[in-house]
Amino acid sequence: MNSTQHSELLDNIIRGTSLWEDALYRLRQNKLAMIGMVYLIFMVIICLLTPWIAPYGYEEQNLRLGAVPPNAEHWLGTDTFGRDMLTRILYGGRLSLLVGFIATAVALVIGVTYGAIAGYAGGKTDNVMMRLVDIFYALPYMIFIILLMVVFGRNLLLLFLAIGAVEWLVMARIVRGQIQSLRQQEYVEAAMSLGLSPAAIIIKHLIPNALGPVIVYTTLTIPNVMLLEAFLSFLGLGIQPPQSSWGVLISYGVETMEEYPWLLIFPGLVLTLTLFALNFLGDGLRDALDPKASKD
Amino acid sequence: MWRFIGFRVLQAIPVILSVITVTFFLVRAAPGGPFDTEKAVSEQVRAVLEARYQLDLPLHEQYLSYLGDLFKGDMGPSFYYPGRSVNDLIFQGLPITAELGFYALVFALFIGSLAGVFAALKPNSAQDYVPMSIAMVGICMPSFLLGPLLVLVFGIWLDVMPISGWGNSPGDKVLPSITLGAMYAAYIARLSRSGMLEVMNQDYLRTARAKGLPEHVVVLKHALRGGLLPVISYLGPAFAALLSGSFVVETVFQIPGLGRFYIQAAFNRDYTMILGTTVFLSTLIVVFNLLSDIVAAWLNPRLRYQFRN
Numbered sequence: 024m025n026s027t028q029h030s031e032l033l034d035n036i037i038r039g040t041s042l043w044e045d046a047l048y049r050l051r052q053n054k055l056a057m058i059g060m061v062y063l064i065f066m067v068i069i070c071l072l073t074p075w076i077a078p079y080g081y082e083e084q085n086l087r088l089g090a091v092p093p094n095a096e097h098w099l100g101t102d103t104f105g106r107d108m109l110t111r112i113l114y115g116g117r118l119s120l121l122v123g124f125i126a127t128a129v130a131l132v133i134g135v136t137y138g139a140i141a142g143y144a145g146g147k148t149d150n151v152m153m154r155l156v157d158i159f160y161a162l163p164y165m166i167f168i169i170l171l172m173v174v175f176g177r178n179l180l181l182l183f184l185a186i187g188a189v190e191w192l193v194m195a196r197i198v199r200g201q202i203q204s205l206r207q208q209e210y211v212e213a214a215m216s217l218g219l220s221p222a223a224i225i226i227k228h229l230i231p232n233a234l235g236p237v238i239v240y241t242t243l244t245i246p247n248v249m250l251l252e253a254f255l256s257f258l259g260l261g262i263q264p265p266q267s268s269w270g271v272l273i274s275y276g277v278e279t280m281e282e283y284p285w286l287l288i289f290p291g292l293v294l295t296l297t298l299f300a301l302n303f304l305g306d307g308l309r310d311a312l313d314p315k316a317s318k319d
Numbered sequence: 320m321w322r323f324i325g326f327r328v329l330q331a332i333p334v335i336l337s338v339i340t341v342t343f344f345l346v347r348a349a350p351g352g353p354f355d356t357e358k359a360v361s362e363q364v365r366a367v368l369e370a371r372y373q374l375d376l377p378l379h380e381q382y383l384s385y386l387g388d389l390f391k392g393d394m395g396p397s398f399y400y401p402g403r404s405v406n407d408l409i410f411q412g413l414p415i416t417a418e419l420g421f422y423a424l425v426f427a428l429f430i431g432s433l434a435g436v437f438a439a440l441k442p443n444s445a446q447d448y449v450p451m452s453i454a455m456v457g458i459c460m461p462s463f464l465l466g467p468l469l470v471l472v473f474g475i476w477l478d479v480m481p482i483s484g485w486g487n488s489p490g491d492k493v494l495p496s497i498t499l500g501a502m503y504a505a506y507i508a509r510l511s512r513s514g515m516l517e518v519m520n521q522d523y524l525r526t527a528r529a530k531g532l533p534e535h536v537v538v539l540k541h542a543l544r545g546g547l548l549p550v551i552s553y554l555g556p557a558f559a560a561l562l563s564g565s566f567v568v569e570t571v572f573q574i575p576g577l578g579r580f581y582i583q584a585a586f587n588r589d590y591t592m593i594l595g596t597t598v599f600l601s602t603l604i605v606v607f608n609l610l611s612d613i614v615a616a617w618l619n620p621r622l623r624y625q626f627r628n
Contacts (some may be wrong), residue, residue: 165563174349298459
């Protein structure tokens with residue numbers, strides 16, 4: 024060992040590693056999670072850039088061409104109207120990912136706020152609030168989403184809200200548990216005695232310290248939400264044409280799979296790969312940020 | 320134990336009641352009445368129809384009368400199919416969905432726990448990685464994709480399986496059951512793997528081995544009971560998910576079960592049917608959650624003791 028290496032080592036020992044550096048290191052060691060992350064970043068970037076990089080227009084039809092299998096001009100083939108599948112999958116991905124992120128964000132906001140208030144308040148308030156979560160949790164949420172979509176019509180905003188509204192429950196439980204244990208710590212007492220308002224304590228001191236499990240669960244919620252959207256769209260209750268998502272494309276693909284199997288296989292493959300990547304990344308983050316939590 | 324059961328039953332009642340209430344008012348709040356069809360209906364006809372379905376009463380009276388009827392087991396007439404009651408339609412579809420769900424669950428339990436236990440016996444080897452990777456695919460592949468793919472491969476390309484129907488041709492129950500069960504098989508595999516792994520390191524298993532029991536007795540008689548505990552508590556929620564999964568599977572394979580009725584009712588805006596099916600399915604799900612909690616408590620005394628104080 025030469026002297027520079029030696030001093031670097033010493034440096035590291037003195038500097039120490041923060042929780043986040045430690046987690047990042049563990050995440051980097053997890054190959055599957057890293058592959059998932061790279062895939063997702065790639066997917067998000069090309070979906071964001073779709074209007075500029077898509078090889079054809081979204082509504083560009085070529086009825087004379089009809090449905091052709093993958094070839095040099097149309098890498099993933101075309102559908103029965105002669106529309107380029109690659110283009111349609113990219114545009115569909117924009118909406119699928121958008122629903123995934125926004126509905127998860129809705130769930131995140133409701134869940135963290137609710138959980139933090141329950142955990143901070145404790146006692147009777149906490150008891151009542153968490154009983155309510157238990158009751159909601161026992162409800163058949165899929166039936167309720169279908170009901171909501173039927174009753175209030177099928178619009179995108181409602182879809183975000185309906186999915187977000189059923190996915191916040193677990194988040195609320197996790198955050199409440201975290202806040203409850205953090206609350207007992209001295210630094211919170213110190214903040215209280217300095218006269219900080221409960222809201223400030225929750226936002227400035229408690230939530231940042233409960234972030235690890237929240238990040239993990241958020242990553243695992245996104246694939247659930249995307250699956251739910253695809254499920255609803257497949258049944259014809261989610262995203263409506265002319266807008267399309269991967270679920271819509273799959274449901275078209277099913278209708279014509281006998282003659283044109285590529286119309287089912289490619290959107291299906293992209294959806295499955297994306298869900299795969301999100302799950303691997305979520306598992307990796309859990310192992311990295313919360314090593315105590317078991318694999319299941 | 321009785322205290323635990325009593326507590327859980329008491330907890331289930333408000334859940335069911337709130338489902339009924341929320342669903343009732345949601346459906347009533349829906350824009351557009353059930354008789355707003357393409358054909359314009361004259362005022363008199365509408366009045367007669369509304370009187371017949373009690374839609375002319377004030378909302379709270381409608382609610383109370385619905386609750387009363389429901390208590391007697393009557394879910395009212397269907398708005399969409401004249402002359403048929405919601406009860407008829409539900410009990411026509413229920414046996415089919417129940418059969419489908421049963422096969423799917425048996426498939427999932429058998430394949431899932433077999434794969435999970437198998438993987439846990441030799442962790443971090445090929446025997447572990449191969450089934451667990453397949454399980455990951457099973458979790459990520461939605462049933463509305465898996466079903467059509469199975470149809471495409473086995474029904475169309477290989478032409479060895481019927482592609483739709485239920486009980487009309489031999490073997491037409493195989494693909495729907497596998498499609499519905501696949502995801503649960505995958506979850507059960509993961510649950511039973513981690514459950515078994517935890518149990519395999521416990522002292523009582525070391526004792527069992529130390530007293531000279533052969534390995535298969537150790538696994539089958541001692542480890543399984545504890546190791547499959549997570550699977551048991553998963554069964555309640557799995558049942559609920561199976562029901563919603565049956566919506567898709569019944570649509571894909573054109574099976575005239577409850578799930579398909581529900582989706583059709585949703586499209587037809589058959590409000591009494593939606594209301595009735597929602598209440599019925601929710602009650603079923605709550606009851607199954609209750610049963611799985613009770614079985615879990617019976618198998619795991621620690622859960623029951625929480626209610627002693």
